[in-house]
Each structure stands twice: as structure tokens, then as C-alpha cells.
Amino acid sequence: MSTGMASLTQAHFRVHTSTLRRVQSRSQGLLKSGKLFQLQGSAFPSIHINQPYICCTKLTPWESSPVTYAPTDNQSETFLQQSANIFEALETSKTAESSAENVEGVVETISQPGLQLQFFKWPLWLLGPSVLLATGMVPTLWLPISSIFLGPNIASLLSLIGLDFIFNLGATLFLLMADACSRPKYPTQDCKSKAPFSYQFWNVVATLTGFIIPLLMMFGSQKSFFQPQLPIISFAVLLGPYLLLLSVQFLTEMLTWHWQSPVWLVTPVIYESYRVLQLMRGLKLGVELSAPAWVMHTIRGLVCWWVLILGLQLMRVAWFAGLAARARKQQLSSDTSSAVVSD
Template sequence: MHTGMASLTQHASTFRRVHSRSQGLLKSGKLSQLQRSAFPSIHINQSCICCTKLTPWESSPVTYAPTDNQSDTFLPQNANIFETLESSKTADSSITNAEGVVETESQPGLQLQVFKWPLWLLGPSVLLATGMVPTLWLPISSIFLGPNIASLLSLIGLDCIFNLGATLFLLMADACSRPKSPTQDCKSKAPFSYQFWNIVATLTGFVIPLLMMFGSQKGFLQPQLPFIPFAVLLGPYLLLLSVQFLTEMLTWHWQSPVWLVTPVIYESYRVLQLMRGLKLGVELSAPAWVMHTIRGLVCWWVLILGLQLMRVAWFAGLAARARKQQLSSDTSSVNGD
């Protein structure tokens, strides 16, 4: 028993000595020296190879680093990059389709423009044939048989021929004033001041003959003028003045570009119509106050016609200034870009 205990004690003391010796070798670095002596070390020289010139078959590196100005516009932010690419393709295709539609729509406009060219000569020819030729070359004696209903209807029919030609002329002028492209809007609204003074001139042309007839029927104007001679002298005048007023109202309502030339056409013929009334007044032996009234109406409508022509010149200058301002603004915008 004692012998076994002694052997265990001897083994424990031997383990302590070995353990303490190994710790001392680790601390003193002798173990590492032993390892280096037991296993020779192999030294590997690692050198860095720097090459700045690429071989011919290698492609240069591509950098996608955007600049400061392009950092936000390289690709629009989206949840999915494929949606972004698809939207850009859709936008390009829509632009292409829009250009194709514009080209296809402009071709019919050009075809219609070709048909408008003869109207520039046909319209004035119709106006001349229906307005001036019957009044200037048709003898009054062939249509005027005296102060009766037949003469009144003949004179009204002559003025209706002019009204038909004036309507055709206005339709042709409206067609020529339309833009080449049918998609462009062409509406021209007459100013309120223009409409007001036109209505005043028309009402004045109505009121003067009506007051003259009323004064003759009541006996204020002597000698009296019967109704039939008065209708022969001024009946067609009042009827055509009503037609002019209706035509002007329609052009204002439809905002047609011919609203500016409508009174010029009718007032030019009205001067000839009143001059015809002066000739008929001589044949009817009309009173002096009737002849003076007709002469006053001629002067009135010549004055209104001159004002209308000045308005045409004013609107032409206004359109030229607006076109010049638009061209200057377009040029400045192009230079600014």
C-alpha cells in the first residue's frame, strides 16, 4: 500500500517538473528556436508587378461613374430597371407615332390647299359678275316700268342676284383664310367696339328712311310721297341692309375671319344702289327733300365705307406687329437655349 502511494507521488512530481520546464521554454523563446532548427524556413520574395500598358487584345476598362450634372439623369429612379427601360421605349414609340400622324394629317391639308388656289380668282369674279355687271350694263328702262309692284320686284330680284354672289364670295374667302393644317384652330373674334359702331351705323341707315316715310305720311314733309314710289326708291335699300346686318351677326357668332370684309362688300354695293335710286327719283319726279335725303345717305355710307377701309388697314398693321413680335420671341428663345 505504501509502495503504491509512493509511486503515484513520484509520477506527480515528475509531471510538475516537465510542465514547469515547458512553460519556461515557451517564455524564453527556446521552443521557437527548436522549431526553427528542426524545420528549416523557406523564404519567398513577393514582389509587386505594376503594368500601365494593356495588351492589344484587352479592352480598356469602362467607367460608369456619372458626373455631377448627370448623376440624377443617368437613369430615372424606379423600383425596377426593366420598367424604366420599357417606359423609355414606349415614349420613343409614341413620339414616332405622333410624328407619323402629323405627317399623314398634313398631306390632306396640302391637297385641300391646292383646291383653294382657284378660289382666289373665282371669288372676285363671282362678285363682279353678280354685283357690278347687272348694275352698270343692264339698262334701268328694261326693268323699271313705273312706280308699281312689278318694278319693285324687278329691283329686289336684281339685288338678290348680288346678295347670292356676295354670299358665295364670303364662303370662298372663308375657305381661303383657313390654315393649311386642318388641326389648327382658326377663329377670329370681332372686338366689341367694332361690333358696337357697326350696329350704330346700320341703325342710323335704317332710322333715316323710316323717319322720312313717317314724316311724309303724317304730312310733316311736303309734298307727300306715296308708299309705292317710296318702296321703289328705298325698299331694296332697306331689304339689303337687313341682309347685311344678319350676315354680320352670323360672322360674329361663327367667329369667321371674313367679318372684317363683310361690311366693305355690302357698303360698296349700297353706294351704287343709292345712285340708282337717284336716277329713279328723277324719272319719278320725286320731291326735292327725297332727293336730298338719298344724297345724304350716299354721303353717309361713303363715310362709313372709308372708316371700314381704315379698320382693315389697322387690323393688317396689328397682325403684322403680332407676327413680328412672335418671330422675335422665337428667335430669343432659340438663342437662349
């Protein structure tokens, strides 16, 4: 047995040495002839290279042996069946797995926070109107004017401004709660609501008209166009809080338009409702101040103007509600028709 193995090893070694001698003799012949390096008539000198050739069939200990993978009988039909390129097949499988994981994660994030936020929104439906009632109507209707108004002086003016500031604080809290309630059930849904340009234009016109009328009244009184004249402190007590709250309303409306909040439709309704009460309070104070008749008629004209604007705002709310109902009905009909076509 040992002699047979020795003879096989010697025969294998002779085959390798004979093959290497042939390759060496051919390469030396090409180098001596110089035909290998002839370029356009120029020849390089002959180069004689004597290199020993080593042939080893045994691998070193640190080299890994070649591994071949063969599919089993069950995997032979489905092995890399998607694409001829192995890298493309791996990429598509990874993409499919990652997309499936992302979809599962989105579904979990949508379902859980949406349900949690609904529990916090339910008390806001009662808390928001309660805050608006407590800060706006209760001080104006039940607080006696005599305890606030001490005469045409700075103290009375600051007291009236503080009373309107309490309402403004409650109105801001109410708008924040209304904005939170108007948000969709799932946080990933978009809820931006842009006010039409015509709506913004006519609101600005109404606000500027409410500014211009008192300023013209004060200018005419100072220039003696209207007789008898109205003192500056009396004018500030009667219409100073009105002008200040009108400025706050204009700023709030601009912010709701810029942020595209859904509460842009109810913001003027809240402030204009309180403005009617504010002007009615001015009529009571005008009687105590013995204001001229033209001042009282101007304040009554402002009351009528803002009641008219408030009615227009309520008609706009009804119009937008009908528009939203029609859009919802069209969406439901389109979804039903698409479902019938797909079936």
C-alpha cells in the first residue's frame, strides 16, 4: 500500500515538473527572440529571467479552505429565483423586510397615541366654553360698574383694561382648546385649514372701519368740528379699551391665518360678541360722564356695525359647514363608486 502511494506521488510530481519546463522553455524563447516587445520597428533588448517555480498543492494553516454551497432538494427550485444577480436579490429582500417593519411601526404609533389623545380631548368640550363664560360674561354682567368706575381718571381706565384683559386671557385659552379638539384623531394626518383670501380681505376691512370711526371722532373733537368737545381722558375711558381689544383681535386673526389653524372661523365671532357687550358698557359709562349726544350716537352706530358684522360671521360659519358637508358627501360617493368598480 505504501509503495503504491509513493509511486502516485512521484508520477504527480513528474507531471508538474514537465509542465513547468515546457512553460519555461516557451517563455524563454519568446524573451530571446524579442518578438513580444516589438513596437513599431523598435525592439527591446533580450531579457533573460531565471526564476524558480514552486508548485505546492498543500494549503497553509492560515488559509481557509474553499467552501462551496449547494442547495438542498427543497431549496433548488426557489434558490435566487427572483433575480439573476445575487446582490439585487438580497437588496429586494432587505427592502421588503424593512418596508414591512416600517408599516407595522406606523400602525402601532397611529393606533396608540390617537386613542390616548381622545381621552384628553373629551373634557375640553366642556372646559373651553366654561372658561370663556367665566372670564367674559360673568365679570361684565354681574360685576357692578360703580365698583370699577371711579370717574374719568387713569384708575378707571386701568380697571376697565384689566377687565378686558381677563376676557382676552379666557378667549386665548378657549381658542387653544378649540384648536386641540379640531385636530384629527391620528397625529399623522394633516389638519391645516387655510382661510380664503376674500374672507381675510373683508375681515380686514371691517376691522379698519372699526378703527377709523373712533379715531375720526376723537380728531373732530380736538379740532372743534364737533361741539361740545369731549376731553381726552373721557374718550380714553369710553373707547380706549375698545381700541385695545380690537388690536388684540386683529393680531390673533393674523396668527390663526398664518398658522392655518382651524379656529380662524370662530375667532372673530368670540371677540365681536364681547365687543357688543363692551360698547354697551360704554353707553352706560357715557351716561355717567354726561357725554355729548354726538358721542352717544357714535357709540350706538358702532354697536349696530359690529352686530351686523357678527351676523355676517355667523352666516359664513353656516356656509362653511354646508361646504364641508357637501365635500364629505362627495368623498363618500366617490369611495363607494370606486369600491363597486374594484369588485
